[in-house]
Amino acid sequence: MTTKVESDQLLVERVQKGDKRAFDLLVIKYQSKVISLVGRYVSDAHEAMDVAQEAFIKAYKALANFRGDSAFYTWLYRIAVNTAKNHLISRGRRPPGTDIDIDDVYSDGGLSELNHIDSPEASLHKEQVEQTLSKALKGLPDDLRTALMLREFDGLSYEDIAQVMDCPVGTVRSRIFRAREAIDKQLEPILESAVNS
């Protein structure tokens, strides 16, 4: 029986073999967390994006030395914190005395810490997304909704969900994918409008 390898570790190993596409996936997966974290140190949204970018670039360059002793995000988190602190020091500003805890990155919502240029629109957009998401979830067929909610809200593995729903693991995987596909169809116009605005 093979030991399950974390998806992040699989991606890291691909990057370490020279596959930059794998790094694209990691960037997109963690960009919200990193920008939000950096936003606790710098007040401007654009500045936070620049620092987050710098953090990811540093992480990429250091990946050859990443041994997998910790989770990838834990390692990335440290790089992001150090990059933010160095950024502040280089601009003659003093970093905070204590680091933001890795579990508290979203505790206040990073948005409240940043001078978001379009704050009212961003808030409205966030509300729209939440409402559409809620509606999309309710509109799902029962088996798809159950599988997705067991995964997202209860944190069950595919194997556990398969036992709960008395179906093969492959069916669970397919149901969750189709649930996400249905939600994506409804949310795509709203999420894309944020990109284009």
Add this chain to the structure above:
Amino acid sequence: MSDKIAESLSALLDNEATELDVRRLTKHMTDEDLETWRRMCAVKDGMQKQDISFASMNILDGIREGIADETVVVEKTSSGWKNWVGGFGVAAAVAMAVVGIGLQNDQLSGQDNQFATTEPSKIERADKPTEPEEGVTRLAAGDMSPEQYKALQDKLRSYMQHHAENSSEDRVGDVMPYARVVSFEVEEKQK
């Protein structure tokens, strides 16, 4: 976007992706698929009541530019002492094979027609071809003359010495010479 790609992305999001999923994604994913991945991550964050304000921000282009001239390549190599032990282990295995064959032939040498036996050699060669190459006659160990056998033993001794030197130079990765050592074929060009 293919369903297979989207399904692999979904599994990746749940930490349930296999190596096959990851290979499929990195080989066949388009920028459109990356946007789907972006939305999937945003939806997941939204369901977890996390801030999705930054999900649509594009910092990827700047990052790609920043790493354009860099390539991370980690070659997994054994440490120095492991190379030495590995080389010694292989050499020891070959030596044991030689001793085993020597003992076998010593037993045979006491019999008449020691090399004229019609019994096939008991030495199994993994690389034995099914058909002989053109212009080459392959002989089984049991068909060898004493002179041919001595020539083979000299050759083997020479290989052992050569590969013992190689091991000390950290060249365990090169296993082909070792593969050659276990072949006792005598290639005799047809006259």
